[in-house]
Amino acid sequence: MDGKRILILASFGLLLFALPLVAGEASEITGEAKIGASYDLEKGESAWGGSLNLKYDTSISSNYYFTADLLLSYQSEGYLQPVMINELFLQGIETPSEEVDFRLGLLQLSWGASDIMSPVDVINPTPFSLSFSEDALKNKIPVPALDLEWYHSWDWSLEFFYQPDFVPNFVPEGLEKQILAYELASLLSLPPQNLSLSLTKEEPLVNFSHPIWGVRARGIVSSVDVAVSYLQGYYLSPYPRETNVFLGLDGSSVVDVTMGYPRRSMLGLEFQGEFPLLEGSTFRGDIALFVPERWINRINITQPSGEVISYPQEVFQNPYWKGSLGIDYTTDNNTLLNLVWMWGNPYEEGEDISPYLFLAAERPSDDNKWTALLTSGVSLQDGSMVNVVGLTYKPEDDWNISLSYSFSSGAPGSKLRGVGDGVFLGVKYSF
Amino acid sequence: MNLMKKILSLMVWGLVILIGVVPAWAITADEILDEVEARTAESETQKAIAKMILVDSKGREEVREVIMYAKDEGEDVISIIVRFLSPADVKNVTLLSLEGGESMYLYMPAYKKVRRIASSEKSEKFMGTDFTYDELGGSYSREDYDSTLIEETEEIYKLELIPRDEESSYSKLLMEVDKEKFYFRRIEFYDKDGNLWKVMEILEIEEEEDGTITVNKIDLTDLKENHKTIVEMEHIERDIPLPDNFFSVRTIQRPEL
Numbered sequence: 001m002d003g004k005r006i007l008i009l010a011s012f013g014l015l016l017f018a019l020p021l022v023a024g025e026a027s028e029i030t031g032e033a034k035i036g037a038s039y040d041l042e043k044g045e046s047a048w049g050g051s052l053n054l055k056y057d058t059s060i061s062s063n064y065y066f067t068a069d070l071l072l073s074y075q076s077e078g079y080l081q082p083v084m085i086n087e088l089f090l091q092g093i094e095t096p097s098e099e100v101d102f103r104l105g106l107l108q109l110s111w112g113a114s115d116i117m118s119p120v121d122v123i124n125p126t127p128f129s130l131s132f133s134e135d136a137l138k139n140k141i142p143v144p145a146l147d148l149e150w151y152h153s154w155d156w157s158l159e160f161f162y163q164p165d166f167v168p169n170f171v172p173e174g175l176e177k178q179i180l181a182y183e184l185a186s187l188l189s190l191p192p193q194n195l196s197l198s199l200t201k202e203e204p205l206v207n208f209s210h211p212i213w214g215v216r217a218r219g220i221v222s223s224v225d226v227a228v229s230y231l232q233g234y235y236l237s238p239y240p241r242e243t244n245v246f247l248g249l250d251g252s253s254v255v256d257v258t259m260g261y262p263r264r265s266m267l268g269l270e271f272q273g274e275f276p277l278l279e280g281s282t283f284r285g286d287i288a289l290f291v292p293e294r295w296i297n298r299i300n301i302t303q304p305s306g307e308v309i310s311y312p313q314e315v316f317q318n319p320y321w322k323g324s325l326g327i328d329y330t331t332d333n334n335t336l337l338n339l340v341w342m343w344g345n346p347y348e349e350g351e352d353i354s355p356y357l358f359l360a361a362e363r364p365s366d367d368n369k370w371t372a373l374l375t376s377g378v379s380l381q382d383g384s385m386v387n388v389v390g391l392t393y394k395p396e397d398d399w400n401i402s403l404s405y406s407f408s409s410g411a412p413g414s415k416l417r418g419v420g421d422g423v424f425l426g427v428k429y430s431f
Numbered sequence: 432m433n434l435m436k437k438i439l440s441l442m443v444w445g446l447v448i449l450i451g452v453v454p455a456w457a458i459t460a461d462e463i464l465d466e467v468e469a470r471t472a473e474s475e476t477q478k479a480i481a482k483m484i485l486v487d488s489k490g491r492e493e494v495r496e497v498i499m500y501a502k503d504e505g506e507d508v509i510s511i512i513v514r515f516l517s518p519a520d521v522k523n524v525t526l527l528s529l530e531g532g533e534s535m536y537l538y539m540p541a542y543k544k545v546r547r548i549a550s551s552e553k554s555e556k557f558m559g560t561d562f563t564y565d566e567l568g569g570s571y572s573r574e575d576y577d578s579t580l581i582e583e584t585e586e587i588y589k590l591e592l593i594p595r596d597e598e599s600s601y602s603k604l605l606m607e608v609d610k611e612k613f614y615f616r617r618i619e620f621y622d623k624d625g626n627l628w629k630v631m632e633i634l635e636i637e638e639e640e641d642g643t644i645t646v647n648k649i650d651l652t653d654l655k656e657n658h659k660t661i662v663e664m665e666h667i668e669r670d671i672p673l674p675d676n677f678f679s680v681r682t683i684q685r686p687e688l
């Protein structure tokens with residue numbers, strides 16, 4: 001039995017054990033229900049979906065807590081996992097010693113000072129989403145892990161992370177093949193409609209003796225919050241290791257691709273503090289240095305005549321870095337502005353990395369019922385843009401209605417053009 | 432986020448107005464302010480649970496509950512933790528202010544991380560409350576106002592307070608101080624044009640056995656916006672034992688406070 005199954009089994013066991021014990025103790029179920037519909041203005045297609053998030057928290061004793069966070073979801077496009085555990089863990093506070101807090105189970109972690117898309121926040125895999133919304137960008141898949149933090153003082157701590165099983169990003173298989181087929185067709189100059197693709201994925205050996213692990217030191221240096229981290233693990237998306245192409249006489253082609261997850265280590269630096277030159281502003285930054293194992297895609301093309309042409313394609317060879325540096329500021333009329341320069345988005349690695357600039361603005365009404373939103377992103381490499389304008393309305397506490405319109409520009413195939421144009425309407429109820 | 436900081440300020444102010452009782456006699460305006468400040472109940476640490484009721488121009492109410500911990504660090508410097516208990520969409524959002532706002536942090540459970548936020552603040556409202564950081568952050572001491580005793584009745588002293596800070600949002604305050612118990616019953620805030628802008632009233636107090644006064648209910652009405660905020664202190668504990676490192680980012684991430 002692998003580590004993941006053991007941890008899941010242990011977590012459910014703890015839940016079953018804990019429930020009778022806590023009868024009469026403080027515990028409750030909270031959560032939120034969402035429904036949403038979108039319309040793709042380019043394709044003329046509509047989609048809708050809904051989700052129910054249930055979170056159960058209970059204290060087992062003054063030092064131990066149990067949390068179960070379940071997500072039931074449906075999307076007409078079928079890109080979602082219908083049932084997903086967001087988190088399921090046992091939490092210890094000031095135990096086994098006063099200086100230590102820990103969580104054990106299926107965990108989500110958030111490293112990095114940046115609000116979203118932090119380059120050092122690479123522990124949890126992500127579910128697939130076509131959305132550019134903040135909600136979609138912060139979604140994560142939990143990993144079976146132990147996360148333990150030792151507090152040396154009120155302002156300095158050292159965190160240890162231990163993950164005995166590998167969990168990759170989730171992409172629906174059909175969609176993954178479709179994306180890969182287009183990439184291969186482009187690489188091999190083949191028509192994608194004539195390409196028959198067979199995909200094999202090899203997950204890395206991760207277990208209790210060969211875990212993914214990390215450490216992170218956090219503290220305050222001269223009124224700036226800083227953190228330095230090191231993570232030893234693997235890429236969460238697969239990369240081709242061997243590609244065998246068999247060209248047919250009729251112009252068709254059969255492609256067998258074997259993919260794997262390259263090993264990588266990450267050295268991260270996070271910092272956030274008040275910006276001294278502008279009262280009311282805060283800066284946040286993350287820098288990550290990635291050192292990947294050398295990864296070569298061996299391409300073998302078998303011609304109709306039987307002749308085989310082989311050549312290597314370098315996927316990862318050299319270390320590279322990613323970064324995010326932003327500042328947020330609240331104006332006199334209560335408008336929140338957030339400007340972020342980014343070197344590499346979450347989907348770019350290695351030599352694909354490119355620069356971006358993002359601006360987000362929020363302006364609530366005086367009674368806080370309405371909020372106008374604007375998010376704009378531009379690729380500084382190819383000039384492609386995406387813009388989202390929106391409006392949220394809170395008719396009552398716990399209810400939130402949002403309407404947004406997104407539109408993108410740029411040449412076909414450019415960095416942000418693919419986000420497309422669309423309208424989204426969503427309703428959320430928190431309880 | 433601005434709203435969170437203003438609510439923090441509201442809580443700080445709520446602590447400040449827990450005042451004591453003394454007999455009254457002929458006295459100057461400055462001496463009245465001194466007495467009000469001197470009779471403030473002193474405690475090194477406090478825990479409070481409060482309910483904030485926001486009432487709009489149509490009489491619709493929104494209720495927010497918070498739990499708060501505060502510690503007097505000395506020299507009028509307070510560290511404080513405020514956690515929302517309701518409504519559900521902000522439940523467990525927690526604010527930490529260290530040493531009178533020198534540094535501030537916000538823990539948002541949905542993001543699973545602690546954010547540093549700017550400790551400086553503007554004078555706008557947030558989350559629909561009628562309190563601003565500027566007006567709630569300080570006490571009404573003689574160092575901050577030029578005060579004049581303009582009226583005296585059997586029950587109250589009426590003071591006129593002119594802010595010494597030129598950047599204040601107000602041209603003057605009219606404060607009614609209870610002659611017997613030395614707490615302010617009502618304050619009128621006037622804007623820079625001399626128009627009445629806001630009215631703050633103490634609606635309910637409780638006299639402790641040692642003679643100190645606990646303020647249980649406060650109302651602040653914004654006459655321009657036709658909107659009011661009512662704060663009810665539901666539970667207060669003073670001088671509770673708290674660990675040295677309690678006011679920290681570690682604490683605000685805990686599942687229970």
